[in-house]
Amino acid sequence: MTERFSFDLQATDGKARTGLIHTPRGAVRTPAFMPVGTAATVKAMMPESVRATGADILLGNTYHLMLRPTAERIDRLGGLHKFMNWDRPILTDSGGFQVMSLAGLRKLTEKGVTFKSHIDGSKHELTPERSMEIQRLLGSDIVMCFDECPALPADRDRIAESMRLSMRWAERSRDAFGDRPGHALFGIMQGGLEQDLREESAAALKAIGFEGYAVGGLAVGEGQAAMFDCLDYAPGFLPEDKPRYLMGVGKPDDIVGAVKRGIDMMDCVLPSRSGRTGQVFTRHGVLNIKNARHMDDPRPLDEECTCPACRGYSRAYLHHVFRSQEIISSMLLTWHNLHYFQEIMAGMRDAIAAGRFVEWEADFHARRAVGDIEPL
Structure with a gap:
């Protein structure tokens, strides 16, 4: 068991990378997908079930936990x-994004945000100091700097001003974090879709020095093409020997495209939230279990999947329990979606290690393009 936080980059294939993040609580295989446990739970899942899908690490939410049940x-x-x-x-995230998106009447100053x-x-x-204190009380292994994230589109002056404020807050976060062996603090790059602002932000973060670096301010409404354009250069501004985390992403093809461009870690509520609303991700694309076409279908969601939903239950049953609003529907569909997302990560790790990422990616897109199996 290691007592320190470190990153071991094991192989690259193009810009795609695979490695291990070492923490005192165990290693995280990268590329890594982090299921989101907003309020100290991945909804509809037991922790051991989340682990069984292949997850090495979870995300907890500072904003939600500070309000209820409180970090103290x-x-x-x-x-x-x-x-x-x-x-x-x-x-744990810093709380900044949720303050932007959820809180009522918020007031932003140099000191921080009241809401x-x-x-x-x-x-x-x-404030940066309070965010560090909350995350210390929670005891998370990876702590995120407190930052401000403007929703896109926003004008360049607003993005620049926000990014520079976040960089000042990053320095205050670093000071407040202090010396915590075995715990890591990640800085968050901002700058919208402006390449020079991204570069300026990365330089400021590198000057402060962090155990890992995040690309923030994407997946906030700019669309996949714009996000990929930004990811074509943004990860390259960050140190090669530290983990790179793309916050709040995403759909399966977003994840694959991000890894292709040099990202090591991602998180998103999508697989769990979709599971609760009947949206199912499979290697053949997305299906909606509430559609009547599944009503009499004895086949599994995905013939090749080994998750409990696919091993033990038919589409007809899953359609029935979803329509009946039975809790087992959320449990099984969430498990399936998380299993599929972790299967994607494992596939990419193996492909990068073998120098076959291009072939793996082509097969991934080709199978999804075929679409769901024909109705009976």
Whole structure:
């Protein structure tokens, strides 16, 4: 068991990379997909089930946990790992994105953000220092800097001003984080879709020095083509010997495209949220279990999948329990989606290590293009 945080880059194929992030709570195989456990749970999943899908690390949400049940309460109860019964690594976001997207009446100053809780309207303040304190109380292994993320599209002056504020906050986050052996602090690159601002942001972060680096401010409405254009250059501004994390991404083809461009870590609510709404991801594309075509279909969602939903249940059954609003529907469809996402990650890791990423990617896209099996 290592006592330090480190990154071991094991192989590259083009810009795609595979490696290991070492933490005191275990290693994370990269490229890694992190299921999102917003309120200290991946919805509709037991922690051991999440692990069984192949997940090495989870994401917890600072904004939600600080409001309920509070970071102080989680600390008193032994920290987030013990609280949610997950003994492997946890990454916590800083709370900045949720403040932008969820909170009522927020006021932004150089010091930080004051906002009203979306739960009960109570007033709160988040600063770089408070975000570091909350994440320390939670006990997460990877801590994110507190940043401000403007929604796109935004004008260049607004993006530049926001990015520079985030860089000042990154320095304050680093100072407040202090010396915490075995824990890592990641800086977050901002700059919208402006290449020179991305480069300026990366230079500022490298001057401060972090254990890992995130590409923030994407997947906020700019579309896949614009995101990929940015990822064609942005990861290259970051150190090669540190993990690179693309925040809040995404759909399967987003994930594959990001890894192709040099990204090591991603997170998204999509596989779990989609599972609860009947949207199913398979190697043949996306299907909607609520459609009547599945009503009499005895076949599994995906013949090749080894998840419990595909091994034990028919499309007809999954259609029935979804339509009946049975809890097992959310459980099985979420498990399937998370399993499929982790299967993609494992496939990419193996392909990069073997120098076959181009062939793997072509096969991935070709199979998805075929579409779902014909109805009976």
